Amino acid sequence: xxxxxxxxxxxxxxxxxxxxxxxxxxxxxxxxxxxxxxxxxxxxxxxxxxxxxxxxxxxxxxxxxxxxxxxxxxxxxxxxxxxxxxxxxxxxxxxxxxxxxxxxxxxxxxxxxxxxxxxxxxxxxxxxxxxxxxxxxxxxxxxxxxxxxxxxxxxxxxxxxxxxxxxxxxxxxxxxxxxxxxxxxxxxxxxxxxxxxxxxxxxxxxxxxxxxxxxxxxxxxxxxxxxxxxxxxxxxxxxxxxxxxxxxxxxxxxxxxxxxxxxxxxxxxxxxxxxxxxxxxxxxxxxxxxxxxxxxxxxxxxxxxxxxxxxxxxxxxxxxxxxxxxxxxxxxxxxxxxxxxxx
Numbered sequence: 001x002x003x004x005x006x007x008x009x010x011x012x013x014x015x016x017x018x019x020x021x022x023x024x025x026x027x028x029x030x031x032x033x034x035x036x037x038x039x040x041x042x043x044x045x046x047x048x049x050x051x052x053x054x055x056x057x058x059x060x061x062x063x064x065x066x067x068x069x070x071x072x073x074x075x076x077x078x079x080x081x082x083x084x085x086x087x088x089x090x091x092x093x094x095x096x097x098x099x100x101x102x103x104x105x106x107x108x109x110x111x112x113x114x115x116x117x118x119x120x121x122x123x124x125x126x127x128x129x130x131x132x133x134x135x136x137x138x139x140x141x142x143x144x145x146x147x148x149x150x151x152x153x154x155x156x157x158x159x160x161x162x163x164x165x166x167x168x169x170x171x172x173x174x175x176x177x178x179x180x181x182x183x184x185x186x187x188x189x190x191x192x193x194x195x196x197x198x199x200x201x202x203x204x205x206x207x208x209x210x211x212x213x214x215x216x217x218x219x220x221x222x223x224x225x226x227x228x229x230x231x232x233x234x235x236x237x238x239x240x241x242x243x244x245x246x247x248x249x250x251x252x253x254x255x256x257x258x259x260x261x262x263x264x265x266x267x268x269x270x271x272x273x274x275x276x277x278x279x280x281x282x283x284x285x286x287x288x289x290x291x292x293x294x295x296x297x298x299x300x301x302x303x304x305x306x307x308x309x310x311x312x313x314x315x316x317x318x319x320x321x322x323x324x325x326x327x328x329x330x331x332x333x334x335x336x337x338x339x340x341x342x343x
Contacts, residue, residue: 003242008035009302010333012074014066014089015081016040018103019168020294021038022132024078025058037061039069070096076305079103079136082177083184087112087119092124099305101298103130105325106318108179110343113322114308117315124203128301128311129318131192133254135296136269143197145265152262154232156215159190159241163252165214165222181220182327186240189254191228191321193315194332197258200232202320205327206337207312213243216279225330249275249286 006293012026013021013036028036037184038060041276044050063069070077070092077093079086084109093100100120106129108111120127133139145151163186166172194200205228209221222243230236244252253270274287304311327338 002078008033009076009306010034010072010074010095011036011076011302012059012069012072012093012098013078013080014040014069014093014267015079015085016050017082017085017169017171018080019140019166021078021080022058023294024080024298024336025060026300027295028324029058029076031059031298031302031304032250035212035234036127037063037069037074039063039066041065042149048169066092074098076101082171082175084108085157085229087116090116090127091119094119094125094127095328097119097123097125099126099128099301101128101130101301102318104192104318104321105179105184106315106322108184110322117319120315126304126310127315127318128304129192129242129313129315129321131189131191131313131317131321132293132297133269134192134196135293135300137195137291138267138269139196139256141246142256142265142267146197146258146260150263151258151260154258156235157194157197157234158239158256158257158259158261159236159309160191161186161252162239162241163244164244164248165218165247167217167240167246173214173220173222175220178220180244180325180329181209181211181218182280183207183224183226183332184220184223185242187224187226187238188321188324189329190236190238191324192255192317193254193322194228194236195232195317196232198230198232198234200230200234202324202327202340203229203231204326204337204339205229205331207331209330209332213241216243221332224328224332226324228324237252249284250288251278304317 053065077098169178209224213222225236331338
């Protein structure tokens, strides 16, 4: 859309369903030249802080309906709803002429993913996927090293994304709203890093899952192992789980090991932390430090909106990572290796 640099950038946040919504709101509130308006219509699950009460907690302006939110004519929209609602909200935002930052995954079905791409292309608006880890400085250094030939030819990659069960929001483990469990929540982050690093196309996926962890609470898989074959010959393995206990000092982390013919690199993206013990209870404390990946993601998005230049990762990256997840789900269900072309 046409943006006047003399006016503050108007950014709307649609839904507080995703736990990242609160962080995005705080970052947007601290961004120069940005005004923020939010909406999170109910009904909301009992016991979860949502809607106007959450807006008051955050100290951000709020309206009761998405219609009111889009009547404000925002320049950009951040969609942080339940995964299954992404299509509905993208179509509303695109019809309003707003550029979009969409939480991952793009959708829960291929049909909805393709409809999302059609909506943003038809409205001539931009959509960026919320994959913050690719904005880590360590990932940018890894990519530069690879482009400079320091790793030689990449042979294999091991990735892990292990965290706590997102109990703050019950929909994460409800397949009707999330599209699945740990596969949906965690595989896409590693898949995006591999796309950003190699630019290769996935060919096939093999996956196994179980629901032994948190079986009394979760309604979807809580752990999985996924193997992806790429057209450049690389085999990637992804360990995805909600395996950390509720008492863990932090939510989890993302790690990547890249093996090449000239060397191997191991990266713990959330590793830099100050660690200790709480004096009163002896409970472990872990306080991360360093650049905020979400902040870098939002800056890239806002820069793209202001300049009218599509920021990466775009809707096509969202579709490709969605296909990997859908192939993994099909493989876990059938016990067979699934070709991406069959998704």
